[in-house]
Amino acid sequence: MDLYGRDLLTTQEWSKPELEAVLDLAAKMKRDRFSDKYASILRYKTFLMFFYNPSVRTRQSFEAAATELGGHAQFLEPKAMRLRTATTAGETVEDAAKVMSRYGAGLGIRMLEDKVAAYGQGDDLLREYARWADIPIISMAHDKYHPCQGLADVMGWDEWFGKGPGRGVDPGVLQHKKLLVTWGHGALARSWCSVQEASLIGSRFGMDVTLAYPEGYDLDAAVISWTQQNCSETGRTFTITHDVREGYDAAHVVYSRHWMSPQAYQAGKFLKQQEIDRALEYPQWICDAEKMNLTADAIFTHPMPVDRGHEVTDEVASGPRSCIYDVAENRLHVQKAVMALTMGGL
Numbered sequence: 001m002d003l004y005g006r007d008l009l010t011t012q013e014w015s016k017p018e019l020e021a022v023l024d025l026a027a028k029m030k031r032d033r034f035s036d037k038y039a040s041i042l043r044y045k046t047f048l049m050f051f052y053n054p055s056v057r058t059r060q061s062f063e064a065a066a067t068e069l070g071g072h073a074q075f076l077e078p079k080a081m082r083l084r085t086a087t088t089a090g091e092t093v094e095d096a097a098k099v100m101s102r103y104g105a106g107l108g109i110r111m112l113e114d115k116v117a118a119y120g121q122g123d124d125l126l127r128e129y130a131r132w133a134d135i136p137i138i139s140m141a142h143d144k145y146h147p148c149q150g151l152a153d154v155m156g157w158d159e160w161f162g163k164g165p166g167r168g169v170d171p172g173v174l175q176h177k178k179l180l181v182t183w184g185h186g187a188l189a190r191s192w193c194s195v196q197e198a199s200l201i202g203s204r205f206g207m208d209v210t211l212a213y214p215e216g217y218d219l220d221a222a223v224i225s226w227t228q229q230n231c232s233e234t235g236r237t238f239t240i241t242h243d244v245r246e247g248y249d250a251a252h253v254v255y256s257r258h259w260m261s262p263q264a265y266q267a268g269k270f271l272k273q274q275e276i277d278r279a280l281e282y283p284q285w286i287c288d289a290e291k292m293n294l295t296a297d298a299i300f301t302h303p304m305p306v307d308r309g310h311e312v313t314d315e316v317a318s319g320p321r322s323c324i325y326d327v328a329e330n331r332l333h334v335q336k337a338v339m340a341l342t343m344g345g346l
Helices: 016-031 057-068 093-103 121-132 147-161 193-204 221-234 272-279 324-342
Strands: 046-051 072-076 106-111 137-142 178-183 208-212 238-241 253-257 299-301
Touching (some): 121 137, 137 193, 193 221, 193 253, 299 324
Parallel strands (some): 178 253
C-alpha cells in the first residue's frame, strides 16, 4: 500500500485498510523496536515540528520516533519565526510551506484551543499548509482532530482485548465492543480533538459508540454525523445521553475526558476561565469505581494529561484496568509507522 506523501489530518480521511496498515506496522515496530530493519528508513531526513502549543508526550514521542527511524526531528515555535498573523505582517503560509518543503521530509503542526480565535481555525491552517506543501502534513493535535492519538487509542484497546502488546493487532476484536466517551468535569479547558477522533476511529472499527455529557456540551455536528454514518456502515449503534451513569452500562472501553462547550469562543477570544468555572459546577461527572462497576469489566482509557480528581479518580486511573500508559507508549509506535509510510515510502 503506497502512502508516501499522504497528509494525515484526521483518520476519517484515510481508508480502513490504510489505517490497518499503520496499526500492523506499528505493532511490528513495537515488537522489534530497536531492530536494524527500521533504523535507517528516515536516514538523513528531517521531520519539522511546528508547536503553537507545548506538549509532553507529543514532542517526546515524535522526536524519539524520528531518531529510532534514523532521522531527525526539529522543534519549531511560531513566535521565533516571522509569520504573518491577523494582526502582524510577515511570511505567508504559501511561502513558509514551500520553503519548509525544501528542507524537511515532513511537517507536523500542533495548534490547540487557546491559539485560535474560533473553532476550526486550526484545521483551516493545517489544510492551508497541506495545500501549498510538497511534503506530508501531519496533525500533532489541532482544534478538530488528533489522528495519531486516535491510532494509539485503537492500538491500545486492541492489545487489551486481543493478543497483547507486541504480538500483533487484530482490529476485529473491537467489533461489537461498546465505547463510552464521557465528559468529565475539570480544571482544564480542553479542545474537542481527542474525543472527536476517538469517536470517529472507534466507529470505523465496528464499535458501538455512546457519547455522554451534560446538556450544553455538544461536539462538532459534522463529526457527530460522521460517527453516525460510520456506525451505520458497520451495523453498530450510536447513542447520545445526558445521564451521568446510563452510558456506563455494558461498556467495554470508558474514555472520560473534559471538553469545552460550544460557547468557549466569544468575539474572537477563548474564554478559558469561564469554561473552567462552568465545568466545576458538575462534580458528579467523574469516572469513579462506582460507575466502572456498571460496565462489562471495562478498561479505562485517556489520552493524557489526566486531570485526576476531576475527570477520573486515582483508583480508576491507576487501577488494574487502566490502559493509559499503554496508549501513551503507542503514540511512539503509531507515529513511527505513519512517518515510515508517508515520509520513508516503506
